Amino acid sequence: AQTVTQxxxxxxxxxxxxxxxxxxxxxxxxxxxxxxxxQPPSRQMILVIRQEAYKQQNATENxxxxxxxxxxxxxxLKISDSQLGxxxxxxxAYRIWDNAGNMLTFGGGTRLMVKP
Amino acid sequence: xxxxxxSPSNKVTEKGKDVELRCDPISGHTALYxxxxxxxxxxEFLIYFQGNSAPDKSGLxxxxxxxxxxxxxVSTLTIQRTQQxxxxxxxxxxxxxxLVAEPQLNEQFFGPGTRLTVL
Numbered sequence: 001a002q003t004v005t006q007x008x009x010x011x012x013x014x015x016x017x018x019x020x021x022x023x024x025x026x027x028x029x030x031x032x033x034x035x036x037x038x039q040p041p042s043r044q045m046i047l048v049i050r051q052e053a054y055k056q057q058n059a060t061e062n063x064x065x066x067x068x069x070x071x072x073x074x075x076x077l078k079i080s081d082s083q084l085g086x087x088x089x090x091x092x093a094y095r096i097w098d099n100a101g102n103m104l105t106f107g108g109g110t111r112l113m114v115k116p
Numbered sequence: 117x118x119x120x121x122x123s124p125s126n127k128v129t130e131k132g133k134d135v136e137l138r139c140d141p142i143s144g145h146t147a148l149y150x151x152x153x154x155x156x157x158x159x160e161f162l163i164y165f166q167g168n169s170a171p172d173k174s175g176l177x178x179x180x181x182x183x184x185x186x187x188x189x190v191s192t193l194t195i196q197r198t199q200q201x202x203x204x205x206x207x208x209x210x211x212x213x214x215l216v217a218e219p220q221l222n223e224q225f226f227g228p229g230t231r232l233t234v235l
Contacts, residue, residue: 004158033219043205045159045226050219091158101148101171102214102222106158 002027004094006107011111013082014115020067021077021094021110032096034068035104039089048090051075078114087114118142120227122208128233129198137193137230141210148191149224150183152203162206165191166214198234205229 003026013019023076025034051059051068058066063083067076079086092107121140129135141148150162161175165185176182180199185191195202209224216222 006158008150043207043229043231045207045209047223050223052219093159102147102211102224103164103175104151104159104224105161105162108158109156 002029002094002096002105002108004092004105006092006110008110009108010111010113012113012115013079015082015084017082018078018080019112021079021090021092021112022106023075023077023095025073025075025092027073027096028029028093029096031088032094034066035095036066036077037091037093037094037106039091039109041088045091069101083115084114084116087112120208120210120225122206122227122230125228125235126231128235130235131200132197134196135198135232137195137206137232139191139208139227140194141189141208142225143227145181145210145212146188147211147214147222149174149209149211150178150191150193151207151209153207153229155174159207161191164214195232196201198232200234203232203234205231214229
């Protein structure tokens with residue numbers, strides 16, 4: 001079974017600074033997807049960024065980028081120029097590459113606080 | 117609709133009562149997913165529908181939990197004889213399809229969830 005681990009229950013960053021959230025996963029699959037989701041107090045999960053395991057290039061989306069280390073099974077999220085609106089729970093998630101339902105396996109989450 | 121909607125937003129019930137949670141997926145999305153988020157934890161997969169069929173019910177925690185989907189649209193998650201450990205946020209998501217690998221076609225869009233409290 002696949003597992004996803006986020007070792008940082010809480011992180012804090014000063015506004016405009018950079019913060020990195022950690023995620024590791026365990027799988028025997030070679031093809032899969034990795035995701036970072038943001039969950040603000042409204043509870044609605046919002047996709048932040050996605051990485052396909054077969055791609056060596058790290059994904060980027062504006063101020064968000066990942067450091068994907070396939071051999072180490074590590075997938076960290078870097079948030080640059082942090083903004084107050086970035087404060088939320090962040091979840092790392094995994095999905096295998098096939099058409100068997102595409103369910104997501106989530107880590108336990110990291111609460112990010114942004115200080116003004 | 118514009119997004120995934122869920123009702124009710126909050127539900128408080130007494131132990132032993134049955135509850136029904138509703139999910140309206142994005143129009144045209146054939147795949148629908150239910151997840152449970154217990155306090156301070158990540159999301160736990162419950163069940164997946166492709167159309168009206170549920171090929172994967174592996175996540176349902178007990179036989180008190182059941183779900184159905186009708187007309188390839190609305191889904192209802194039913195919890196019978198609720199227990200205090202059922203207290204959680206129940207999130208629904210939908211995607212264009214659950215049958216293909218392309219991320220553009222199976223990205224999951226989440227609703228705001230139903231917070232269930234069992235007293």
